[in-house]
Amino acid sequence: MQLSDRVTGAVIATVGVAAAWAGSRLPGVPGQDVGPSVFPMIIGGGMLLCGVLIALGVGSSLEVPEDPEETPRPWFHGLRALLPPALLLFYVLTVDRLGFLITAAAVVGVTSLALGARLRLALPLAVLAPLFVHAVFVKLLRVPLPDGLMAAPW
Numbered sequence: 833m834q835l836s837d838r839v840t841g842a843v844i845a846t847v848g849v850a851a852a853w854a855g856s857r858l859p860g861v862p863g864q865d866v867g868p869s870v871f872p873m874i875i876g877g878g879m880l881l882c883g884v885l886i887a888l889g890v891g892s893s894l895e896v897p898e899d900p901e902e903t904p905r906p907w908f909h910g911l912r913a914l915l916p917p918a919l920l921l922f923y924v925l926t927v928d929r930l931g932f933l934i935t936a937a938a939v940v941g942v943t944s945l946a947l948g949a950r951l952r953l954a955l956p957l958a959v960l961a962p963l964f965v966h967a968v969f970v971k972l973l974r975v976p977l978p979d980g981l982m983a984a985p986w
Contacts, residue, residue, distance in 0.1 A: 841887025848879025866973055915946050931980020936962035 855872025885891065919939045927935045941958035945951070966984050969975045977984075 837889055837892065838887045841883045841885070843883070844886060845880050845883025848876045848881075848883055850876070851879060852876025864974070870973075912946060915943070919943065927980070928978050929980055931982055932966055932977035933962050933982050933984060934980060936965065 852873045853876070855869045855876060858867065858869040858872070860867040860869070919942060923935055923939055937958045940961045941954050944954035944957055949957070963984075966977055967986065969977055970984065971986065
């Protein structure tokens with residue numbers, strides 16, 4: 833069963849509105865400008881924007897048409913579905929010893945390569961994304977993340 837992009841976009845936009853509304857109702861933390869409502873509202877706004885863009889068909893001209901002939905895939909191709917839970921388990925088991933930056937870099941790098949990114953893109957992404965996330969959590973949200981083997985530069 834295939835759903836049209838308008839239906840899918842409308843559902844995503846509706847969930848985004850619900851997330852932003854629910855996030856806006858969270859109580860603030862005394863003495864802090866940024867509270868628990870920030871992430872749900874950012875995620876909800878992003879989902880709303882993406883849902884509207886999907887419903888309007890923005891970017892559909894960039895989609896590659898599917899080949900009617902399926903190319904044979906190796907037997908282990910289906911095992912890629914186990915990658916997200918395996919990476920989550922890896923993160924939980926190693927983040928305290930290795931630290932957030934190293935563990936997140938490994939997770940982002942492996943995920944990028946598994947999704948088909950070239951090494952030329954996966955390596956900078958594996959270095960920069962954890963640094964950005966760490967900076968947001970530590971500097972903006974004041975949530976400490978484990979240092980492990982390598983402390984953050986700030």
